[in-house]
Amino acid sequence: DTGVSQNPRHKITKRGQNVTFRCDPISEHNRLYWYRQTLGQGPEFLTYFQNEAQLEKSRLLSDRFSAERPKGSFSTLEIQRTEQGDSAMYLCASSPTRGSGNTIYFGEGSWLTVV
Amino acid sequence: GESVGLHLPTLSVQEGDNSIINCAYSNSASDYFIWYKQESGKGPQFIIDIRSNMDKRQGQRVTVLLNKTVKHLSLQIAATQPGDSAVYFCAENTAGNQFYFGTGTSLTVIP
Numbered sequence: 482d483t484g485v486s487q488n489p490r491h492k493i494t495k496r497g498q499n500v501t502f503r504c505d506p507i508s509e510h511n512r513l514y515w516y517r518q519t520l521g522q523g524p525e526f527l528t529y530f531q532n533e534a535q536l537e538k539s540r541l542l543s544d545r546f547s548a549e550r551p552k553g554s555f556s557t558l559e560i561q562r563t564e565q566g567d568s569a570m571y572l573c574a575s576s577p578t579r580g581s582g583n584t585i586y587f588g589e590g591s592w593l594t595v596v
Numbered sequence: 597g598e599s600v601g602l603h604l605p606t607l608s609v610q611e612g613d614n615s616i617i618n619c620a621y622s623n624s625a626s627d628y629f630i631w632y633k634q635e636s637g638k639g640p641q642f643i644i645d646i647r648s649n650m651d652k653r654q655g656q657r658v659t660v661l662l663n664k665t666v667k668h669l670s671l672q673i674a675a676t677q678p679g680d681s682a683v684y685f686c687a688e689n690t691a692g693n694q695f696y697f698g699t700g701t702s703l704t705v706i707p
Contacts, residue, residue: 523697
């Protein structure tokens with residue numbers, strides 16, 4: 482499978498716990514994006530990386546959220562002290578090059594339920 | 597921030613008919629647009645894209661029209677099939693930065 486891979490696909494956690502999601506982009510894609518999607522809404526931008534550099538973070542990304550891409554390949558998104566409002570699908574996407582006009586390809590998402 | 601919206605949240609069409617899904621965007625500087633299809637429980641799937649120097653692009657059974665004057669996109673699906681039932685999103689991109697998505701239109705194909 483050469484698509485964007487995300488895991489775990491589903492995570493149920495108790496409020497206050499930390500969770501981490503992993504994304505493996507399409508091989509040789511140097512841009513990697515994280516989005517969040519709640520029911521009935523479109524994906525909302527969280528952050529993106531160009532190789533290992535985190536180029537932009539949305540104001541949606543509170544200080545409880547941290548994303549890394551240490552070697553410019555896979556990325557992790559960690560949520561600390563989870564709250565019920567964090568329940569959503571977390572989508573990862575990647576694109577091959579920088580610049581306008583490069584399609585981003587999504588993974589199947591990681592569903593988070595905070596109880 | 598940018599605002600990408602859709603005129604209709606739901607659309608029902610008869611199998612075999614053509615579907616038209618509309619999208620309005622607010623950032624006149626956006627130069628690249630993509631339509632995605634999202635089935636329940638899955639990630640968005642690329643359908644077709646268009647750059648701002650074009651006003652029409654055709655794919656297999658799909659056509660995207662771009663009207664920059666009124667900042668409007670549409671997705672036309674020919675001979676709609678039950679497998680086309682999904683939520684459709686348009687996304688806009690400005691100068692290679694992040695993509696902004698609309699709320700989506702839910703398309704239901706009636707057999």
